[in-house]
Amino acid sequence: MKGIKYKQSMLEYSKIILTKMSFSKALFRKEYKKAIDILTVDERGQLENWARLQWKMMFN
Secondary structure (H helix, E strand, O other), X not given: OHHHHHHHHHHHHHHHHHHHOOOOHHHHHHHHXXXXXXXXXXXXXXXXXXXXXXXXXXXX
8 A cells, every 4th residue: 555655646746846847848848757757657647637737837
């Protein structure tokens, strides 16, 4: 059970980091790529959906 909580925490942690990097497209992309490498396939999908919404709000 600890592994599941840890993985969920990494997803939430990744979202926090990406939000903090929202001032720069380049940093946002760099941190996004790092996050994708450490997350599970299911979490990647969740992060991709979240990032698309964030990207639209931040950069459009």
